[in-house]
Amino acid sequence: xxxxxxxxxxxxxxxxxxxxxxxxxxxxxxxxxxxxxxxxxxxxxxxxxxxxxxxxxxxxxxxxxxxxxxxxxxxxxxxxxxxxxxxxxxxxxxxxxxxxxxxxxxxxxxxxxxxxxxxxxxxxxxxxxxxxxxxxxxxxxxxxxxxxxxxxxxxxxxxxxxxxxxxxxxxxxxxxxxxxxxxxxxxxxxxxxxxxxxxxxxxxxxxxxxxxxxxxxxxxxxxxxxxxxxxxxxxxxxxxxxxxxxxxxxxxxxxxxxx
Numbered sequence: 001x002x003x004x005x006x007x008x009x010x011x012x013x014x015x016x017x018x019x020x021x022x023x024x025x026x027x028x029x030x031x032x033x034x035x036x037x038x039x040x041x042x043x044x045x046x047x048x049x050x051x052x053x054x055x056x057x058x059x060x061x062x063x064x065x066x067x068x069x070x071x072x073x074x075x076x077x078x079x080x081x082x083x084x085x086x087x088x089x090x091x092x093x094x095x096x097x098x099x100x101x102x103x104x105x106x107x108x109x110x111x112x113x114x115x116x117x118x119x120x121x122x123x124x125x126x127x128x129x130x131x132x133x134x135x136x137x138x139x140x141x142x143x144x145x146x147x148x149x150x151x152x153x154x155x156x157x158x159x160x161x162x163x164x165x166x167x168x169x170x171x172x173x174x175x176x177x178x179x180x181x182x183x184x185x186x187x188x189x190x191x192x193x194x195x196x197x198x199x200x201x202x203x204x205x206x207x208x209x210x211x212x213x214x215x216x217x218x219x220x221x222x223x224x225x226x227x228x229x230x231x232x233x234x235x236x237x238x239x240x241x242x243x244x245x246x247x248x249x250x251x252x253x254x255x256x257x258x259x
Contacts, residue, residue, distance in 0.1 A: 012070050015063045019074020019112075020081075022058055027051035027078055030158045032091060037161045041094045042217050045104065047157050048082065052108050053115035053150040060119020068116035075112025079105055118146050122189045137197055140190040144182055144201025148237065149208050151178035175229075176236055179205075183237035187244020195241045202237025206230055 027048050034047045052075050059071040083101050086094060094100070121143055155174040163170040182205070183198040190197065206229045213219045 011073065012063070012065075012067060015059060015067045015070040016074045016077070018063075019055060019059050019071045020077050023052065023055040023074055023078035023112075024081065026055050027082060028085070030154065031082065031086075034157050034161050035091055035093070038157065039093050040217060042212075043157065044094055046153055046212065048079075048104075049107055049111045050150040050154045052078070052111035053118070053146060054154055056112040056115020056117075057119040057122070057147070057150075058115075060116040061123050062119075066120055068113060068120060071116035071119070072109055072113045075115075076105065076109050078112075079108035114146060115150075118143055122185065124189075137190065137192075137194055140186050140194050140197040141201050141204075143190075144186045144198045144237070145204045145208070147185055148178065148182035148201055148205030148233075151181055152205060152209055153212075154178075176232070179233055179236035180240035180243075183240020183242075184244040184247070185240075186237075187241035188248050189244075193245060195238060195245065198241035198244075199234050199238040202233035203230055206233035 030047050030051050031044060035044050038044065038047075055078070056068075056071040056075060059067060059074065063070065083096065083104065085091070087096060121139070152175060155178045156171045159174050160167050160171040179202050182202060186198040186201065187194060206226075210221055210226055210229065213221055
């Protein structure tokens with residue numbers, strides 16, 4: 001994608017408004033979908049926060065120029081609206097306090113900024129960021145970790161809840177889809193050959209999800225399942241990265257033929 005890469009001093013309110021709309025669709029709908037089934041405040045908060053990442057990434061990728069601050073401001077507005085809706089409707093299991101609301105506001109702003117940054121990195125062309133050496137591209141590992149963790153939890157919880165009758169099967173399929181999508185995104189948008197980067201990111205994203213369930217939610221996951229998850233995280237993001245690389249080569253070939 002070749003949008004102009006400039007940062008203007010003024011705030012683009014058009015993209016702030018679009019951020020609010022996209023954020024309410026993603027964050028709002030996913031929260032009210034997940035809350036009745038997963039009656040754990042930690043899970044409900046997680047779903048909202050990864051929704052902010054997805055929202056920021058969408059705005060950062062599709063908007064012209066650099067619009068990280070627009071997605072950040074939009075994220076703050078969305079969270080304020082969500083806190084008011086949760087307070088009024090009494091939906092979910094989040095026990096609101098002033099300190100918790102302030103913390104959630106700060107986290108919402110941070111996650112929206114992170115998502116916006118990821119979207120901007122994906123928006124840039126592979127030629128302009130071409131590496132000068134063949135070493136590990138750590139920036140794309142970080143991007144892969146963020147995308148993988150967000151997609152993994154967003155798809156598993158939201159899609160799994162929508163198809164509640166087959167929750168385990170749907171969550172498993174969603175887990176695989178999120179890993180392959182992460183690898184494909186990194187492989188397609190990163191410069192040069194980046195097969196190691198999405199594979200490493202996939203493993204770390206699985207570890208982060210395990211840490212969340214094990215230590216924050218308090219849901220013990222057997223070591224066998226963790227090992228299987230790590231292997232799947234490596235293999236499926238590697239496969240997705242390979243497919244993304246092939247697609248990137250196809251696009252370059254098509255562009256070269258058109259010239």
